[in-house]
Structures are given as structure tokens and as C-alpha cells.
Amino acid sequence: MKVAIVTGGSNGIGKSAALELGKKGIGVILTYHSDQESAEEVIREIEKNHSIRAIALRLDLSKKETFADFAKNVRTNLEEIWNRKTFDYLVNNGGIGGGMPFDEMTEEYFYKIFNTNFVGPFFLTQHLIRFMEDGGRIVNISSSSSRGSFPGYSAYGSSKAALTSWSRYLAKELSPRRIRVNSISPGPVHTNLGGGVFDKHPEFIQPLADQTALGRIGSPIDIAHTIVQFLSDEFGWVTAQDIEVSGGFLL
Numbered sequence: 001m002k003v004a005i006v007t008g009g010s011n012g013i014g015k016s017a018a019l020e021l022g023k024k025g026i027g028v029i030l031t032y033h034s035d036q037e038s039a040e041e042v043i044r045e046i047e048k049n050h051s052i053r054a055i056a057l058r059l060d061l062s063k064k065e066t067f068a069d070f071a072k073n074v075r076t077n078l079e080e081i082w083n084r085k086t087f088d089y090l091v092n093n094g095g096i097g098g099g100m101p102f103d104e105m106t107e108e109y110f111y112k113i114f115n116t117n118f119v120g121p122f123f124l125t126q127h128l129i130r131f132m133e134d135g136g137r138i139v140n141i142s143s144s145s146s147r148g149s150f151p152g153y154s155a156y157g158s159s160k161a162a163l164t165s166w167s168r169y170l171a172k173e174l175s176p177r178r179i180r181v182n183s184i185s186p187g188p189v190h191t192n193l194g195g196g197v198f199d200k201h202p203e204f205i206q207p208l209a210d211q212t213a214l215g216r217i218g219s220p221i222d223i224a225h226t227i228v229q230f231l232s233d234e235f236g237w238v239t240a241q242d243i244e245v246s247g248g249f250l251l
């Protein structure tokens with residue numbers, strides 16, 4: 001059985017991706033940060049509906065000193081549950097959102113965003129890649145903010161631009177092992193990002209929908225479908241690409 005690691009699989013886009021991968025018969029190791037309850041619900045749903053094994057492990061992407069132990073834990077679970085020494089797919093999805101005007105930006109906030117959204121996935125992948133199967137696949141979740149210029153989002157947008165750029169370098173460096181690496185840049189998606197901004201401020205939704213060619217903001221499943229496609233054999237000749245999945249945001 002193929003096995004995927006999905007960071008930030010307890011909520012939003014990662015949760016939707018984990019459920020879709022389960023439906024495809026792929027074993028799932030998902031990570032959560034603060035919401036263990038939701039992570040366990042995702043596991044129950046995958047295992048109930050699809051007779052597939054899934055587990056949830058805690059991970060804080062902003063703490064790279066914990067990654068060696070995390071990787072060890074993953075290896076132990078791969079052996080015990082799947083009788084495997086390797087895994088097949090990595091979805092670097094976990095991250096945080098939020099803004100702060102540039103002239104008020106604190107170093108603390110800047111590094112929190114960068115460490116979680118870029119430094120974390122970078123070094124986590126370094127640990128995990130050592131036991132990814134040759135021919136494996138990586139999808140990094142970037143953002144349309146990496147391409148735009150949204151006031152207040154200079155740290156977030158830059159952290160995602162770094163992630164997109166790194167994806168191309170990784171695609172080249174891992175190509176001798178036939179590992180494909182791509183990234184996805186979602187437009188606005190209704191999730192818990194930024195402290196659940198769309199639930200707290202539903203009035204933010206319509207103006208964004210009005211700026212989207214297809215007339216609504218995204219839902220997690222819109223992005224999850226693209227993640228699953230990127231991981232699939234049908235996309236076997238696609239690497240080092242970034243695709244905006246936004247319904248035509250700001251088109």
C-alpha cells in the first residue's frame with residue numbers, strides 16, 4: 001500500500017487532502033499542531049469509510065529541532081503499521097496566515113511566519129526525503145499571495161514565494177531519484193487560516209468572490225483535488241511546476 005504524509009491534516013485543505021487520499025486507497029500519516037480532536041476525527045473517517053490505515057502525529061513546523069525525533073517516529077509507524085521502511089508522497093501543507101503592515105512588522109512576527117511556512121517545510125523535507133521511495137512525489141502548498149502584492153502580507157507572501165522557488169530547486173536536485181516536486185498556489189479558501197478570518201468576518205467573502213472570475217472563493221476540496229492529481233501517475237511527466245488554483249482570482 002502507498003503511504004502519504006500530509007502536514008497540517010487536521011483542518012482545512014490538509015484535512016480534505018487526507019480524506020481524498022484515503023478514498024484512493026492510500027495510507028495516511030497526517031500531522032496536527034493544536035487540534036488533536038479534529039485530527040482523530042479525520043483518522044476515524046478515513047478508517048471507517050475506506051478500510052485504510054491512517055495515523056495522526058503532532059508536529060510543530062516552527063521547531064526544527066524536533067524534526068529528527070518526528071522522522072524517527074514516522075519510521076517506527078511505517079514499520080509497525082505498513083511493514084514499510086519508506087513512504088511515497090509528501091504534502092507540505094501545514095502553515096499559518098495573517099498580516100501585519102510592513103512599517104509595523106516585528107522580527108518576532110516575521111520569523112514566526114517564515115519559520116512555520118518556509119524554514120519548517122524545508123528542513124522537515126530534508127529529514128523525510130532520506131526514506132522517501134525513489135519515484136516519490138512532493139506537493140508544496142504555496143499561495144497566490146506569493147505572486148501578488150496584498151498590503152500587510154509582505155511576510156506571508158514572501159514566505160510562500162520562497163516555498164515556490166525552493167520547489168523548483170528541489171525538483172532538480174531530487175530528479176536523479178525520479179522524485180517529482182510541484183507546488184500549488186491557492187487563492188482565498190474558506191478554512192481556519194488566519195484564526196478563522198472568514199468565519200469571524202463573513203463580510204470579507206463577497207468582495208473576494210467578486211474579484212474571482214468563477215464568482216466564489218475556494219473550498220478545501222477544490223485544492224485537495226489538485227493535490228491528488230499532482231501526486232497521481234497521470235501527472236508523471238510534470239515536475240517543477242506551480243499552478244494557481246483560485247477560480248481566476250484577480251484575473
Ligand SMILES: NC(=O)c1ccc[n+]([C@@H]2O[C@H](COP(=O)([O-])OP(=O)(O)OC[C@H]3O[C@@H](n4cnc5c(N)ncnc54)[C@H](OP(=O)(O)O)[C@@H]3O)[C@@H](O)[C@H]2O)c1
Nearest residue numbers: 008010012013033034035060061094095188189191192193
Ligand atoms: N485558506 C486560504 O485562503 C489559503 C490560501 C493560500 C494558501 N493557503 C495555505 O494552505 C495551507 C493550509 O491552510 P488552510 O487554509 O487549510 O488553514 P487551516 O484550516 O488553518 O489549516 C492549517 C493546518 O496547519 C496546521 N498548523 C498550524 N500551525 C502549525 C505549525 N506551527 N506546525 C505545524 N502545523 C501547523 C494546523 O494544525 P491545527 O489545526 O491542528 O493547529 C492545520 O492542520 C497553508 O500552508 C496556507 O498558507 C491557504
